Amino acid sequence: MDYNMNNLIPFIPPSEYDRVAEQFLEEYCPEALKRPMAVPIENIAADMGLKVQYVCLSEEADIYGATIFTDGALEIYDPEDGLYDTKVFKRKTVLIDPEAVKKTNVGCKHNTLAHECVHWYKHRLYYKMQKFTAPRMARFCKCSVNQLPYATEDENIMEGQAIGIAPRILMPKATFIEAASQYDIVYGKDNWQAIYGLADLFDVSKQSVMIRLEECNLL
Numbered sequence: 001m002d003y004n005m006n007n008l009i010p011f012i013p014p015s016e017y018d019r020v021a022e023q024f025l026e027e028y029c030p031e032a033l034k035r036p037m038a039v040p041i042e043n044i045a046a047d048m049g050l051k052v053q054y055v056c057l058s059e060e061a062d063i064y065g066a067t068i069f070t071d072g073a074l075e076i077y078d079p080e081d082g083l084y085d086t087k088v089f090k091r092k093t094v095l096i097d098p099e100a101v102k103k104t105n106v107g108c109k110h111n112t113l114a115h116e117c118v119h120w121y122k123h124r125l126y127y128k129m130q131k132f133t134a135p136r137m138a139r140f141c142k143c144s145v146n147q148l149p150y151a152t153e154d155e156n157i158m159e160g161q162a163i164g165i166a167p168r169i170l171m172p173k174a175t176f177i178e179a180a181s182q183y184d185i186v187y188g189k190d191n192w193q194a195i196y197g198l199a200d201l202f203d204v205s206k207q208s209v210m211i212r213l214e215e216c217n218l219l
């Protein structure tokens with residue numbers, strides 16, 4: 001794996017996303033590369049040392065997840081008081097906003113969790129090495145439903161990697177194609193039976209299955 005040595009962002013072109021997802025599974029759940037199954041992403045996150053908390057991250061519910069790379073404070077939203085509040089979190093904390101997750105086009109908690117695992121797996125060096133002027137604050141990435149206007153180019157690159165790799169972890173190419181071959185998927189038809197069946201088998205959303213079928217040239 002190559003890194004950009006100036007900022008420690010890994011260089012991962014989209015053609016490598018499947019390979020990175022396979023490397024991740026070889027390390028954390030090799031069984032998922034042998035047979036079609038629901039990847040136990042909660043257990044994998046726990047094995048990686050990540051602790052998940054479900055909190056409200058923004059008033060507009062447009063930030064669905066965050067991974068915290070260094071101990072420190074982070075602003076979260078309190079829907080009861082209608083106010084933002086600063087709270088201290090430990091590194092390796094993953095925050096998920098369940099309301100905002102519903103607004104993403106692959107809206108399921110498993111995909112969000114896989115997405116945050118990719119950030120920890122591939123992007124922790126970047127955040128560790130960032131020059132930081134506010135030591136009390138945590139270093140973290142925020143994952144939004146739509147691209148944030150203040151996101152930097154570095155952040156957009158890493159966000160693109162996490163968006164691309166997460167569904168490939170939950171539906172690894174070879175076993176996904178193997179499972180999909182059990183159904184008669186016909187181009188131009190709605191194929192609901194296959195989509196429901198695969199969503200159930202891999203425990204992901206139907207939208208996620210449709211995107212994956214298209215990526216694998218099956219739809």
Ligand SMILES: [Zn+2]
Nearest residue numbers: 142143159162
């Ligand atoms: Zn993200």
